[in-house]
Structures are given as structure tokens and as C-alpha cells.
Amino acid sequence: MPTIYEVAAAAGVSPATVSRVFNGANVSPEKAERVREAAKALSFTPSRTARTLRLQSSEVIALVIPDIENPFFTALARGVEDVAxxxxxxxxxxxxxEDHEKELRYLDIALSATMAGVIIAAAGxxxxxxxxxARKCPVVAVDRSPHGVDVDAVIVDNRAGGRxxxxxxxxxxxxxxxCITGPSDVETATQRAGGWRDAIAAGPGFDGxxxxxxxxxxxVDGGAKAMxxxxAMSEPPDAVFVANNLMSVGALQVLSEQAKLPPDTGVAIFGDLPFLPLVxxxxxxxxxxxxxxxVTAAKLLLERINGDDQPARTIVLRNQVAAV
Amino acid sequence: MPTIYEVAAAAGVSPATVSRVFNGANVSPEKAERVREAAKALSFTPSRTARTLRLQSSEVIALVIPDIENPFFTALARGVEDVAxxxxxxxxxxxxxEDHEKELRYLDIALSATMAGVIIAAAGxxxxxxxxxARKCPVVAVDRSPHGVDVDAVIVDNRAGGRxxxxxxxxxxxxxxxCITGPSDVETATQRAGGWRDAIAAGPGFDGxxxxxxxxxxxVDGGAKAMxxxxAMSEPPDAVFVANNLMSVGALQVLSEQAKLPPDTGVAIFGDLPFLPLVxxxxxxxxxxxxxxxVTAAKLLLERINGDDQPARTIVLRNQVAAV
DNA sequence: TACCGTAGTGAAATCGATTACACGCCAGGT
DNA sequence: ACCTGGCGTGTAATCGATTTCACTACGGTA
Known part of the structure; x- marks a missing residue:
């Protein structure tokens, strides 16, 4: 790894000048050219580590998600990535x-690597x-708004969706x-179940x-097991609201096995199944x-990174309900 | 962000001693305790950036993949993560x-951030x-073995699978x-098509x-379009081999729309569809x-990181063929 | 002519952790 | 009494880039 000093020596200038060339400061055209040539000849790449140490900030943002195998989060990741x-x-x-220890470790890394910011879908x-x-590292919560801390958040109206x-x-x-919902310590899970409760209370109503x-x-396995x-209940349900995409795959699998697929059983699900709508x-x-x-979370984060310090905001996106 | 100097001052020792405490070197129990208390009181986290700069290496490995929305790559990522x-x-x-420019940028980051190693499923x-x-950064190729460079690789026998x-x-x-295969500049795509060709040549055979x-x-869209x-051909095929998981979703969608699903049309696919096997x-x-x-790629990489410098190896895993 | 401002440049400090080196001290051997 | 060896500790150099400060040179103005 050649350093800025070697490039400087090769070009016959000072390290400061090399740095200035790479950062667009005032340098005479002639020297700038010499520096560029030397850099190319040595195939010099400035060390991000040194740069980060000196500047106390980098151009990397961390996206922390609980399940990389869930297409919902990968689609979300794409949105973040495009904007960033x-x-x-x-x-x-x-x-x-969905593991607190791993989460903590990643947050620790984000901090000690002085990343520009963090977007997090918090583990339960x-x-x-x-x-x-405490270190004023910009943070935006997405999908789930963490308990008790006041940060920007981008969520959907889970309760309204469930309803x-x-x-x-x-x-x-x-x-x-x-209703099959997620872990009871995950906010989105309880809210969606709350919507289910609302709708039942508002409907013709039935007890128990x-x-x-x-x-x-x-x-997937959780949805299957619950279904x-x-x-197996003595008076089984005739319909089910499944509160996330993967669990609905499991639930549908079980319904399929028992020959109770819709329209025999009513099914409503929260979230999309990119690879399902085949039959x-x-x-x-x-x-x-x-x-x-x-996309929205990334935009908020960028605003914060650029110094916006208004009080924390929560943005609630709508979800569309559709029959398939 | 408190530094090691502040902790040292608070504990009444030198920065070197603080460093030694955190790295398990010989320090008297009494001072070690004082340092730990001071560190906790200041909620000190050692700067990874400074550490990386000094040591010229970090404990982070980069996994570079072409499509994060493909369950194949996310499953692969899980394997890497667990081992790492x-x-x-x-x-x-x-x-x-699947974009060379983005890929180059990430490789550049891996290099200039002195990451411990790189596992890459190369873009086409x-x-x-x-x-x-050139900088001796350990590299392992996975799924696709890059052209012309001699690095460790973990792949499957695409040709045999296609066959x-x-x-x-x-x-x-x-x-x-x-046969619906991937981009002609992606090795796995052409090899799977090669297997298709082999099998046809070996079978009863037909021309054209x-x-x-x-x-x-x-x-998905590519598979649908091709299907x-x-x-629409004047003499359409009566069966199709689809060379990856996502494309087969598209192909099956089209077959479904035209009421030509198996067993009317023969379908064989390369890769798994975690969310499909419903019906x-x-x-x-x-x-x-x-x-x-x-998992295998990560193990190889760790060996290289630990100094193993035997000539590059290629590991070929088997894939199982099954009727569903 | 004297003075001011500006553009270009380099020397050196800086970011925070690691570690080679040197020093002081004490136990154990002769 | 003297030397040896090892342990604990601090000082200071180091990693590589950025940036402040000081200085030079030069053009323009009074």
C-alpha cells in the first residue's frame, strides 16, 4: 500500500499538496498533474482508515436489520442503498x-468505527x-420504533393495517x-394484533x-406451527390474519396440506410475498x-448527517390493502 | 468519545497500561481494576479506526454479492456470517x-479500510x-470463479447440475x-446452459x-420475459430448464397464466425456492x-487470514437433484 | 515606492491506539 | 556484595491522511 508520502516524493511535492489534489483544494495545474501521474503509477488509494481517524467521520452508514433472509428487509435495504x-x-x-447481543456488537462497531450514521430495525x-x-451519532429507526428513546422513525400504521x-x-x-402474530416483545407484532382485536370488536362480534x-x-416455521x-383446536378458526410475510408462507403450507386453502379458510396477511403469487x-x-x-429512512438520516437538529420526527407510511 | 488518554488520566496510569489492560497483557491486578473502573465510568470504547490504522488490519470481512434480494445469496450470507x-x-x-462499478467501489473500500479479507460472488x-x-488481501471467490485470477474458489458443478x-x-x-439461462457473461449461466446442451446431445436428440x-x-422479470x-414460438418447447431460482418464479408465473403448468409442460430448475413449495x-x-x-468460503478465508499460503484451491460442492 | 491581499506551498501538529525500548525494582543465585 | 533475569510501567515513535499556520511571490492600489 503506497502512502501519500511516497506519492509526494515521487511527484516532488509535499504530502499536503497531494492531499489537496485529492480533495480539490487550490493547487497549480502543473503540480496537480504531476501528483496524479505519480498516484496512478503507484496505484495509490488513500487510506480510509487514516482519513476517518483524522476527520472523525466516514462516509459509511450501517443498516442493522433483524433478518436478512426476509425479503421485506432486503427490499428495505435496497431503498436505503439507492438513496445513500x-x-x-x-x-x-x-x-x-433478532438477537440483542449481535445487535449490540454491531452498534458498537458502528460507533467505534465512527460511521456516518445508523439505520436500525431494532431486534425485539x-x-x-x-x-x-450520547455520542450524537445520527440514528433513524425503521419499521420498528425503539422503546423509550427519542429518535427519528419511519414506520407504517401497523394497527390500522391489522384492522x-x-x-x-x-x-x-x-x-x-x-391471528398469528410475531414475538410479544416486538412492537409491530403487538400492534398488528391490536388491529385484529379492534376489527373484531367493531364487527358483529363474538366472544372468546x-x-x-x-x-x-x-x-416460516413459526407460522406453520401456529397454524x-x-x-387442531376443538373449534378451529374459519379464517386467519397472519401478521407477517414469512409466517404466512408457513400458514399457507399447513392449510395446503390439510386441504383448507382459501376460499375454504379466509386468509389475510400483512406484508408481501414476492415469490408466491404464482397460483x-x-x-x-x-x-x-x-x-x-x-428510502425515507435514508433521506432522514442524510438530513441528520448534514446537521439538521430539529426534534425527532416520526413518519408513518400508508400500506395498501388489496385482495389477490 | 473518550480516548485512551482520558481513561489513563482518570485511572492514574499511562495510556500504554490502559491498552495493555484491554489487550490482556501483563498488568498488576490493582491497576487493571482501576483502569476497568475508569473505562466503565467514562463508557470508553476503544476506537477501531485508530486500532486498524496502527495494526494495519481489522476483524471485519467483506462479503460482496450481486443481488441481495435473491434468497440464494442471503442464505449464503448466513453461512458466511455464522462461521465468521x-x-x-x-x-x-x-x-x-451485478454492476461492475459498484463492485469496484466496494472492493476499493475493502482495501482502503484494510479489511481482514473478502468473499466475493463476482458480478458478471x-x-x-x-x-x-497485489496487496495480499485474502480473497475467496464463491459461486462464481472469476476469470483469469488465481484465487481460492468454492463453487458447484454447474455443468453437471444442468445436465x-x-x-x-x-x-x-x-x-x-x-433453456432459460442467465447473462452470457456470467460463468454459472453459460455452464448450466452447457449442461443442458450435453444432456440433449446425449439423449435421443433433436436438431435445432x-x-x-x-x-x-x-x-424474476427476465425469466418471465424469456418464457x-x-x-410465442411457432413450435413452442414442451419443457424448459430454468437456470436459476428467481427466473423460474417468472417462468412459472407465465406458465400459470397460460394454463401450461406442469405436468403439461416439463419444468426443471436450478436452485431453491424457499417460499414457493406451497402448492x-x-x-x-x-x-x-x-x-x-x-460456510466453506468463510472457512477458507479464515485459513488465509491466519497465514495459510498454499496455492489456490477450488472446492466443488455437489448439488442434489430431486423431483418435487 | 510602500502596502495589501491572494494564491500556492510546505512544515508540523493532530486524530487514538499499539508497542519497542528503556528503566526501576526485586528475587534468587554465586 | 554483586550480578542476572524478569516483571511492571512509562515514554515516545508509529500508522497515513488532513489542516492550521507561516511564508513566499506576485499583482494591484494609493
Whole structure:
């Protein structure tokens, strides 16, 4: 790795001048040319590490997500990346696997590597953002707004979405509408279940629906397991609202095995299934603006990075409900 | 951000001693305790940037992939992550979008941030790894082995896989077997098509099958477009081998729309569809050991990072062929 | 002529952690 | 009593880029 000093020596100038050439400061054309030639000859690349140390900031932003195998988060990541890249930033993805320890470690790295900012879809429960905030590292929460800390957030109206999805099932005349939601310490999970409760209370109503509520793990196996349990009940539900995309894959698999696919069973799901809509099954889908969440979060973060210090904002995006 | 100097001052020792405490060198128990207390009180985190600059190496490895929205690559990423994390390394994901410029930029970052190593599934064509290699940065290629450079690689036998998939179709009695493969500058794409060619030549044989070959973009829309074209031919194929997972989603969608799903049309695909196997469709699948590719690549990389400098190796994993 | 401003340049300090080197001290051997 | 060896510790150099400050040279103005 050649350094700026070697380039300077080769070009017969001082290191300061080399630095100035690479940062667009005033340098005589003739010397600038000599420097560029020397740099090319040595195939010199300025050390980001040294630069970051000196400037106390880098052009990298961390995107921390709980499940890289969930297409929702990868679509979100694309949104973040597109905006960030256009503004000259690079994005590194950190997969926490819904695990607090991993999350903490990545946040620690973001901090000690003086990254420009962090976009985080927090792992369940209350994430510890205090370290970042204390150091004034710009943070934007996305999809899930962390407990107790006051940061910019970009979310969807989970409760309204859950309500709309369930309402659609009510209107289709289903009587025993179950709900499969995510971990009880994940905000989006409880809110979507809350929407389900709202819709049932507002509908013709029936008692004892709480026994049709299941908390699962937001993944395919969780959805399958919960659906199996529900179908094994003495009075099984005739419809189900599944609160995320992956779990609905599991639920549909189980329904398929037991020959109870829609329209026999009413199904409404929260989130999109990019690879599913192959065989049209009549289900109600609450679409998630995944990419848009990412785009918006990235824009907010860039504003913060550029010094905007107004009080924290929360942006709530709409999700569209559609029958498929 | 408190520094090691402030901690030293607070604990009444020298910065060197603080450093030694954090790196497990010989320090008297009493001073070590004082340092730890001071560090905690100031909530001190050592600067990775400074450490990296001084040591000329970090504990971060870069994983460069062409499409983060492809479940194959995310599964691979999980494999890499699990192994790396167990060895104390962190993984940052870089999505190149099959774009050389983005790829180059990420490789540049990996280099100038003195990352511990790079695992790369190269974007189409010949990636420029010369910079990394010249600086002796450990590199392992995965899924695709880059043209012309001699690095460790972990791949599958694409040709054999394509052959097996197509052979299955031949044995099922199909006569006009098409092939939808990826970009012609991506090695895996041409090799899988090569396997298709092999199997047809070895079978009962029919002429003019080259007109049933389509190069697409390895994504859903590409598969759909190619399938539409094939079905619009005056003598359309009666079976198709689709050379990656996402394209097969597109192809199946088109077949579904035109009511030509299997068993009417023979379908064999290369790669897994984690979210598809809902409605059982009789297709032949060449399973990809995605996670295993990642695991193996990470292990090789760790060996290189630890100083192993034997000549480059290529590891070829098997894929299992199964009817669904 | 004297003075001022500006553009171009280099020397040196700086960012924060690591570590080679030197020093002081004490135990153990002769 | 003297030397040897090792442990604990601090001083200072180091990694590579950025930037302040000081200085020079030159053109323009009074």
C-alpha cells in the first residue's frame, strides 16, 4: 500500500499538496498533474482508515436489520442503498438475527468505527441506542420504533393495517378469525394484533376470540406451527390474519396440506410475498411499502448527517390493502 | 468519545497500561481494576479506526454479492456470517447489483479500510481483483470463479447440475426442451446452459435446439420475459430448464397464466425456492447448497487470514437433484 | 515606492491506539 | 556484595491522511 508520502516524493511535492489534489483544494495545474501521474503509477488509494481517524467521520452508514433472509428487509435495504449511494455514502448491512447481543456488537462497531450514521430495525424489545445517542451519532429507526428513546422513525400504521385486514375477513362473513402474530416483545407484532382485536370488536362480534391469538417467531416455521395448533383446536378458526410475510408462507403450507386453502379458510396477511403469487389464491394482502421505508429512512438520516437538529420526527407510511 | 488518554488520566496510569489492560497483557491486578473502573465510568470504547490504522488490519470481512434480494445469496450470507462470527470476525454485506462499478467501489473500500479479507460472488464478466491481490488481501471467490485470477474458489458443478436437470426432462419423454439461462457473461449461466446442451446431445436428440436457448437476467422479470418468448414460438418447447431460482418464479408465473403448468409442460430448475413449495407442482429441482457454500468460503478465508499460503484451491460442492 | 491581499506551498501538529525500548525494582543465585 | 533475569510501567515513535499556520511571490492600489 503506497502512502501519500511516497506519492509526494515521487511527484516532488509535499504530502499536503497531494492531499489537496485529492480533495480539490487550490493547487497549480502543473503540480496537480504531476501528483496524479505519480498516484496512478503507484496505484495509490488513500487510506480510509487514516482519513476517518483524522476527520472523525466516514462516509459509511450501517443498516442493522433483524433478518436478512426476509425479503421485506432486503427490499428495505435496497431503498436505503439507492438513496445513500446517490449521496456518496456506502451502506453496510448488519444482520442481527433478532438477537440483542449481535445487535449490540454491531452498534458498537458502528460507533467505534465512527460511521456516518445508523439505520436500525431494532431486534425485539428495547434496543440500547444510548451509546450512539450520547455520542450524537445520527440514528433513524425503521419499521420498528425503539422503546423509550427519542429518535427519528419511519414506520407504517401497523394497527390500522391489522384492522383493515381483519375487517376484510369480517366482511367476507367469517366467524372465528384467528391471528398469528410475531414475538410479544416486538412492537409491530403487538400492534398488528391490536388491529385484529379492534376489527373484531367493531364487527358483529363474538366472544372468546383471544384464544385464537398466537405469538410466533416471524419466520416460516413459526407460522406453520401456529397454524397447526389453531387447526387442531376443538373449534378451529374459519379464517386467519397472519401478521407477517414469512409466517404466512408457513400458514399457507399447513392449510395446503390439510386441504383448507382459501376460499375454504379466509386468509389475510400483512406484508408481501414476492415469490408466491404464482397460483392465484384469494387472500387479502396488506402491502408493505418496504423499499419506501428504506428510502425515507435514508433521506432522514442524510438530513441528520448534514446537521439538521430539529426534534425527532416520526413518519408513518400508508400500506395498501388489496385482495389477490 | 473518550480516548485512551482520558481513561489513563482518570485511572492514574499511562495510556500504554490502559491498552495493555484491554489487550490482556501483563498488568498488576490493582491497576487493571482501576483502569476497568475508569473505562466503565467514562463508557470508553476503544476506537477501531485508530486500532486498524496502527495494526494495519481489522476483524471485519467483506462479503460482496450481486443481488441481495435473491434468497440464494442471503442464505449464503448466513453461512458466511455464522462461521465468521464464531471466529470473532464481523461481516459486512455489499450488494453490487451485478454492476461492475459498484463492485469496484466496494472492493476499493475493502482495501482502503484494510479489511481482514473478502468473499466475493463476482458480478458478471471479469472482476478486477488485482488491487486486492497485489496487496495480499485474502480473497475467496464463491459461486462464481472469476476469470483469469488465481484465487481460492468454492463453487458447484454447474455443468453437471444442468445436465442432470435436463436429463430428467429427457427421461420424462419431453421432445423440445428449452433453456432459460442467465447473462452470457456470467460463468454459472453459460455452464448450466452447457449442461443442458450435453444432456440433449446425449439423449435421443433433436436438431435445432439452440433456438430454444434464451439468455435472461437472473431475475424474476427476465425469466418471465424469456418464457413468454418461448411460448410465442411457432413450435413452442414442451419443457424448459430454468437456470436459476428467481427466473423460474417468472417462468412459472407465465406458465400459470397460460394454463401450461406442469405436468403439461416439463419444468426443471436450478436452485431453491424457499417460499414457493406451497402448492406442490411436479418439477425437478437441482438444489443449491447455498448456506454450505458460504460456510466453506468463510472457512477458507479464515485459513488465509491466519497465514495459510498454499496455492489456490477450488472446492466443488455437489448439488442434489430431486423431483418435487 | 510602500502596502495589501491572494494564491500556492510546505512544515508540523493532530486524530487514538499499539508497542519497542528503556528503566526501576526485586528475587534468587554465586 | 554483586550480578542476572524478569516483571511492571512509562515514554515516545508509529500508522497515513488532513489542516492550521507561516511564508513566499506576485499583482494591484494609493
Amino acid at each position: 449511494r446517490a449521496a456518496g455514502y456506502s451502506v453496510v448491512l448488519c444482520n442481527t438475527d 424489545g428495547n434496543s440500547d441506542l444510548s451509546g450512539l445517542l 383493515a385486514a381483519t375487517k376484510a375477513l369480517v366482511e367476507q362473513g367469517f366467524q372465528r378469525i384467528a 376470540h383471544e384464544r385464537y391469538l398466537r405469538y410466533a417467531n416471524f419466520r 397447526s395448533e389453531l387447526l 392465484p389464491i384469494p387472500i387479502t394482502v396488506v402491502h408493505m411499502p418496504a423499499r419506501h421505508l428504506g | 462470527r464464531a471466529a470473532g470476525y464481523s461481516v459486512v454485506l455489499c450488494n453490487t447489483d 464478466g471479469n472482476s478486477d481483483l488485482s488491487g486486492l491481490l 442432470a436437470a435436463t436429463k430428467a426432462l429427457v427421461e420424462q419423454g419431453f421432445q423440445r426442451i428449452a 435446439h439452440e433456438r430454444y436457448l434464451r439468455y435472461a437476467n437472473f431475475r 413468454s418468448e418461448l411460448l 406442490p407442482i411436479p418439477i425437478t429441482v437441482v438444489h443449491m447448497p447455498a448456506r454450505h457454500l458460504g
